[in-house]
Amino acid sequence: GAGVSQSPSNKVTEKGKDVELRCDPISGHTALYWYRQSLGQGLEFLIYFQGNSAPDKSGLPSDRFSAERTGGSVSTLTIQRTQQEDSAVYLCASSLERDRADGYTFGSGTRLTVV
């Protein structure tokens, strides 16, 4: 596609439920990144994929968070047993490869609200 597509754009869920967030990167982009943006906290790195593998999972806040990428394309971020502190905007970005000078292309994000 022309840009990075994320779905849903908004998600309201009850505390304790599981949610899945989807990211469809730009075609041909091998690197894919998930960030979380909370009010006043800037962008918090969650996980990075090179192809289908995730060399760096250090940013995942707890074992309730997991992510996968299949076919070197679409990625899903799953949050199990959601908590109110998980409420944030989850941003996905992709790039042609790691260390690209022109950085990333970001999606518009999924706004997650846990009630």
Add this chain to the structure above:
Amino acid sequence: GEDVEQSLFLSVREGDSSVINCTYTDSSSTYLYWYKQEPGAGLQLLTYIFSNMDMKQDQRLTVLLNKKDKHLSLRIADTQTGDSAIYFCAEGLRSQGNLIFGKGTKLSVKP
């Protein structure tokens, strides 16, 4: 460790220049970036500078890099109301695949 710091708010009048400042701690940065985020949108890359450069100009945007002081700035000339947004500074490190972002500076442009 890596840390990127920015002031949180800046307010300017339309037509004035805006200068947004950023400091970072890791001297092994390869590239440094400025991203813009408008309300309800993702981040849009504005410009970037390679770490061995000290200045880059792109139309109304001027990026200055002081590598000794680990200080990066973004100057927007003739600031317009459409420039109102949050501006993020980010550094790319040789050792990591991801960019490290600051918390963002919210620029408000008054008519």
